[in-house]
Amino acid sequence: MIDDPSLHTLLRLRDDTAMPIYRQLDIQIGALIERGALQPGATLPAERRLAEDLNISRTTVRHAYDALRRRKLVSAHGRLGFIVETPPRIQPGMERLKGFTEEMRELNRTPSSRILEQQVVTDRSIASLFGKPSTATFLRLVRIRFGDDVPLSREVAWYDLAAAPGLDQRDLTGSVYEVLRECGAALTSCEQTIEAATPDAEECRVFGFEQPVPCLLIKRQSRTKDGRMVEYVEGLFRGDAYAYRLTLAV
Known part of the structure; x- marks a missing residue:
């Protein structure tokens, strides 16, 4: 202290x-x-x-x-x-698939984003993850996500442009999930993992940390109703302000 x-x-x-x-x-x-x-x-x-x-x-x-x-x-x-005061922790539920924007709105926080990178790329390892040929094109989107103007996460995401044509030309400062629905590629399910991670120097700068603070690394593969994988995202969430809540039933 x-x-x-x-x-x-x-x-x-x-x-x-x-x-x-x-x-x-x-x-x-x-x-x-x-x-x-x-x-x-x-x-x-x-x-x-x-x-x-x-x-x-x-x-x-x-x-x-x-x-x-x-x-x-x-x-x-x-x-x-x-x-x-004792700092409040964000405790979003994990009972259904929802994006950051919807999550913040449910918690009565104002969501916003700053785009650091938005470009069309080819990536052999990402293509393999999606089960696509190495020449497949993806939108690579790097954003800082804010809740009430506080930086809460830095996320790197890839989107299959064959499933959502024109996504790279859209305004993605808001909810990408809403834009995907407009493109006819609504996401309905995901596989998600959460693990502890230490932020690097750039991530510390984003979050305003003088020293690294434990964070949550969330990796998610999201799919449409027919099982087609459209999104892969790795998001680093600040562990000093974020906690996930699970509701389990027998």
Whole structure:
């Protein structure tokens, strides 16, 4: 656990990125809370003091604290300032196939994505996984998935373009599953595995981790009603904020 006067020494604000300073503060302080470096009951530095320590405006700090409050990571207590709360964990159910967008909506979170890569490729190993010839073409889609503007996962997905022609020309910042339904390739079943994984340097940067935090690596093969495999995806979900819930019956 850290003492709140030293909080500013753990924050690394960058001026070589388009991300606003308040969002950098929100993400970095949130990561400290979620991994336990700032524990429930700790008091965040006063807006004025943190602003002076970081040489930024008090308004910027206020925006960051307000964002943390909306995420239920801190609560306002009048003159006591902002108190760290026990971080809520996302607990989506696994009783049926659903995409990230639908999952976030069910949890009353606002989903969004940032596409890092969207291109048509040939890949011998991926083609073999799909049971296709090595010359088959796939859409390779790399995205950062957000819930309430918080980066929750980095996913790499491949889609069979023979099953969903024109998918590579569509806007895929939202739900790919909805677009697949429009293309006549609705997904109805999947095989999914979940395993522990350690994020690499790039993934730590995406999640705002100063040090690697255990994550969940989810691999999924999704199929249409007739059994045709359309999607293979590997998604790394931050383990400090994500937990799957299973409902089992005898």
